[in-house]
Amino acid sequence: MTQLLTSLHDEQGQLTTDMADEAWIARFDQLADRGYVIIPDFLPSDEVTALYRYTQSLEENDWSLAGVGREHNHTVNTRVRSDHIRWLQPAIAAEAVYLNTMDELRVRLNRRLFMGLFDYECHLARYQAGAFYQKHLDAFKGRSNRVLTTVFYLNPEWSADDGGELVIYGSRGQVLETILPQQNTLVVFLSEVFVHEVKTAHRERFSITGWFRHNTSNAARIDPQT
Numbered sequence: 001m002t003q004l005l006t007s008l009h010d011e012q013g014q015l016t017t018d019m020a021d022e023a024w025i026a027r028f029d030q031l032a033d034r035g036y037v038i039i040p041d042f043l044p045s046d047e048v049t050a051l052y053r054y055t056q057s058l059e060e061n062d063w064s065l066a067g068v069g070r071e072h073n074h075t076v077n078t079r080v081r082s083d084h085i086r087w088l089q090p091a092i093a094a095e096a097v098y099l100n101t102m103d104e105l106r107v108r109l110n111r112r113l114f115m116g117l118f119d120y121e122c123h124l125a126r127y128q129a130g131a132f133y134q135k136h137l138d139a140f141k142g143r144s145n146r147v148l149t150t151v152f153y154l155n156p157e158w159s160a161d162d163g164g165e166l167v168i169y170g171s172r173g174q175v176l177e178t179i180l181p182q183q184n185t186l187v188v189f190l191s192e193v194f195v196h197e198v199k200t201a202h203r204e205r206f207s208i209t210g211w212f213r214h215n216t217s218n219a220a221r222i223d224p225q226t
């Protein structure tokens with residue numbers, strides 16, 4: 001498995017651009033078959049280290065308490081989720097690096113799986129010790145343009161004792177995967193299909209959660225960012 005993933009990067013540590021690359025094809029086909037895929041070693045290690053350092057450099061007022069629901073349904077409910085977030089912006093160089101990588105991934109997904117993904121939005125998330133996110137779906141059929149969820153973990157040396165696992169459930173409520181939020185792991189899943197939750201973290205946990213979206217804007221209504 002690791003061999004496959006190493007081959008996602010060339011000698012310069014860049015994501016390889018050859019769409020015939022077998023590693024990409026295997027990953028994308030797994031996503032198509034099961035609806036989710038787990039990719040360890042997603043970024044070159046210097047990039048993930050830089051991203052992690054960047055999150056450590058943020059000040060308290062760079063974060064806001066995360067809400068639940070979209071637009072007018074947006075409320076903060078700390079019984080459901082208790083993480084803090086920060087939407088990534090292309091104008092900030094440290095944040096643009098990740099946005100650019102994910103846009104590259106968007107183009108590849110469209111080429112291989114014809115997904116028609118239009119754009120990508122994402123936020124950093126910080127779960128302090130004691131924080132969690134109860135079972136939820138990221139998108140409801142016909143009510144959201146979120147198609148694919150991505151979660152990328154930034155935490156060096158995360159162990160099972162630290163909690164904060166992402167649990168992905170199947171259609172009968174069975175546990176499909178329990179994933180430790182270890183640095184440089186990317187999880188991708190269909191937003192409308194998989195109920196998931198973040199178990200209580202026992203130490204500070206950093207991640208970037210994002211969504212590839214369809215374009216549902218029209219002349220009368222432009223999609224808001226969140």
Ligand SMILES: O=C(O)CCC(=O)C(=O)O
Binds near residue numbers: 125196197198
């Ligand atoms: O951080 C994670 O593992 C998942 C976060 C999540 O489910 C969300 O932000 O919607």
Ligand SMILES: [Fe+2]
Binds near residue numbers: 136137138
């Ligand atoms: Fe979620």
